[in-house]
Amino acid sequence: MREQKKQPELRFKGFTDDWEQSKLGNLVEIKDSARISNIYWQEDGIPYLRSSDLVDYTASGALFISKQTYNTFSSKTGSPKKGDVLFTSGGTIGIPTLKKDDSLIYVQGGSILYAKTSNSVKLDGRFLVNYFYNSRIKIYIKNSSVGGTIKHFTLMPAKKMPIIFPKKKEQQKIGEFFQKFDEAITLQQRKLELLKKLKQGYLQQMFPTKDKVIPQLRFSIFNGDWEQSTLGDELDLLKDGTHGTHQDVDEGIYLLSAKNIKNGKINIDKLTDRKISSDEYNSIHKNFSLKKGDVLLTIVGSIGETAIIENPAGITFQRSVAYLRPNNKLVSEFLFTIMNGQQFQSELKKRQVVSAQPGIYLNDLSVISISIPIDEEQQKIGEFFQKLDQAITIQQSKLDKLKNIKQAYLQKLFP
Numbered sequence: 001m002r003e004q005k006k007q008p009e010l011r012f013k014g015f016t017d018d019w020e021q022s023k024l025g026n027l028v029e030i031k032d033s034a035r036i037s038n039i040y041w042q043e044d045g046i047p048y049l050r051s052s053d054l055v056d057y058t059a060s061g062a063l064f065i066s067k068q069t070y071n072t073f074s075s076k077t078g079s080p081k082k083g084d085v086l087f088t089s090g091g092t093i094g095i096p097t098l099k100k101d102d103s104l105i106y107v108q109g110g111s112i113l114y115a116k117t118s119n120s121v122k123l124d125g126r127f128l129v130n131y132f133y134n135s136r137i138k139i140y141i142k143n144s145s146v147g148g149t150i151k152h153f154t155l156m157p158a159k160k161m162p163i164i165f166p167k168k169k170e171q172q173k174i175g176e177f178f179q180k181f182d183e184a185i186t187l188q189q190r191k192l193e194l195l196k197k198l199k200q201g202y203l204q205q206m207f208p209t210k211d212k213v214i215p216q217l218r219f220s221i222f223n224g225d226w227e228q229s230t231l232g233d234e235l236d237l238l239k240d241g242t243h244g245t246h247q248d249v250d251e252g253i254y255l256l257s258a259k260n261i262k263n264g265k266i267n268i269d270k271l272t273d274r275k276i277s278s279d280e281y282n283s284i285h286k287n288f289s290l291k292k293g294d295v296l297l298t299i300v301g302s303i304g305e306t307a308i309i310e311n312p313a314g315i316t317f318q319r320s321v322a323y324l325r326p327n328n329k330l331v332s333e334f335l336f337t338i339m340n341g342q343q344f345q346s347e348l349k350k351r352q353v354v355s356a357q358p359g360i361y362l363n364d365l366s367v368i369s370i371s372i373p374i375d376e377e378q379q380k381i382g383e384f385f386q387k388l389d390q391a392i393t394i395q396q397s398k399l400d401k402l403k404n405i406k407q408a409y410l411q412k413l414f415p
Helices: 067-077 125-131 135-144 155-159 168-205 278-284 332-339 342-351 362-366 375-413
Strands: 020-023 046-049 085-088 096-098 112-115 162-165 227-230 235-240 253-256 274-276 295-298 306-308 315-317 321-326 369-372
Touching: 046 067, 085 125, 096 125, 125 162, 125 168, 135 162, 168 342, 168 375, 253 278, 295 332, 306 332, 321 332, 332 342, 332 375, 342 362
Parallel strands: 253 315
Antiparallel strands: 020 162, 085 096, 085 112, 227 369, 235 321, 253 274, 295 306, 295 321
């Protein structure tokens, strides 16, 4: 590894000393733990954390052990205390979190390591958590991990991990600064999750459940039973996209696949997506072309992602995507909302064919039952969920902006 700069690009006022360089194990004790057999797991008690339980600066587990089991293992290996830094050493490696309270936990050996920053005179826990996001450290962890399909970052390379650090007072200042960022990110994340849960709640209540003809929750101006039908009966067109191999061109029609449809949107990445010539497109679509209002559904691989065509110019899709064109009785926005509901998504899962890549046949898609109100109620429902989706998009944008700002500071406040 190349010698690091010993001073960051951006510093807080009053700090001028060069940063020191060392190895993590020379500054703080690194601890591993034991693996506890599943015969000791239970539904409540002391949390027993695995690598999958460390997400977004928090530690919340689904497995527990008894106080007696905790005492037995903790007396032999120790356990994390308030102020220690936990980091994943198996699975997705290098995700850190700071233990912020005095609650008892035990961590799975080989899955999570932890640094005893709680009693370190040289290293601040909040500083170390953010140091794990340094690009050099990410590269070091990746190159030092061993194993085949599942990699592990073991105790010895963890102790040898290079670290460059300032005096503890500056560490604490940096840690406090990023703690405020993390609190803001957590707040925005919770708001986003709340909006998504709100949407799912409305999706469950504003559509009739199985064998019912009216929904549990409804706009007060509407009454009357919803009509029972099947998806295929309400579509003028149900067709998958282009087949076979195609010659890529630099300028032409974007040939997109299921991976380009996510969270209700069509994402075009010009650096990776293929294009076909206009002549080839016209040959394929002699009797068919996309129209505004067509609803798209991924039917191969990642099944169940949806989007509405707003501007059909310059795009076509591979056969991993189905086109659904509503007839005069079905409003596009309402169909899009139905397809994002739990009931419809469950029906897709029931009908999918499992092979090298999961898929669903169009004939199986066309017989899925749907309930339909009058046009005006469909439009009202579609508009309601459009506004919810817009609020979710805005909230996601706020969260992404905060994360990007934090990442920029991480690059400038560390050498």
